Amino acid sequence: xxxxxxxxxxxxxxxxxxxxxxxxxxxxxxxxxxxxxxxxxxxxxxxxxxxxxxxxxxxxxxxxxxxxxxxxxxxxxxxxxxxxxxxxxxxxxxxxxxxxxxxxxxxxxxxxxxxxxxxxxxxxxxxxxxxxxxxxxxxxxxxxxxxxxxxxxxxxxxxxxxxxxxxxxxxxxxxxxxxxxxxxxxxxxxxxxxxxxxxxxxxxxxxxxxxxxxxxxxxxxxxxxxxxxxxxxxxxxxxxxxxxxxxxxx
Numbered sequence: 001x002x003x004x005x006x007x008x009x010x011x012x013x014x015x016x017x018x019x020x021x022x023x024x025x026x027x028x029x030x031x032x033x034x035x036x037x038x039x040x041x042x043x044x045x046x047x048x049x050x051x052x053x054x055x056x057x058x059x060x061x062x063x064x065x066x067x068x069x070x071x072x073x074x075x076x077x078x079x080x081x082x083x084x085x086x087x088x089x090x091x092x093x094x095x096x097x098x099x100x101x102x103x104x105x106x107x108x109x110x111x112x113x114x115x116x117x118x119x120x121x122x123x124x125x126x127x128x129x130x131x132x133x134x135x136x137x138x139x140x141x142x143x144x145x146x147x148x149x150x151x152x153x154x155x156x157x158x159x160x161x162x163x164x165x166x167x168x169x170x171x172x173x174x175x176x177x178x179x180x181x182x183x184x185x186x187x188x189x190x191x192x193x194x195x196x197x198x199x200x201x202x203x204x205x206x207x208x209x210x211x212x213x214x215x216x217x218x219x220x221x222x223x224x225x226x227x228x229x230x231x232x233x234x235x236x237x238x239x240x241x242x243x244x245x246x247x248x249x250x
Contacts, residue, residue: 065082066079075094077095103209
């Protein structure tokens, strides 16, 4: 089981699975991002017969230094936070366990998952947009002026509607050989006016990633490790030892 795989959230399943590229660490954007709370719908349909393969609603909360996402109806959430030293931290929010497992920027690099802050905050990376052609003619989407970016990335046709004002992708379509995946902004609010409760606002216990290994005989820690697809028989594991492997798949 790969790390971060069980949450079922867009930033993992949609972008990691469809783009298929390794994450690349990127410096935080220079501009100040607007603080938003958004609801999106992501769906995938097969091109043969048009059958819907999957569809789910998910939410994003974005402040100047933090992005949280949560798939409606799931047990987990995820968050990315700027650490003040140019790095990006990650938190896996485990609702049933009332806990957040926090990975610092160095741990993410060791695990091969450095975070791109721009992609976390805007849904697409700047490097991805640079590979697409921008239509100079703007459109209006839910009261926002947006520009359409389109083109091929590998064998996939990408179409992205992008708001310069919000620095946010409001719709994304990826047309591959077998399926079409779309993500569309459904609702948008100023963060201060958002109508949904955030998991991070509940005050769950924060657990550092390496604390799992230091306490791997504790029943609660063992449950958390199991939920994250981590399996280890040592007493006091290193970061590398805690890296999920094929042996821990379930």
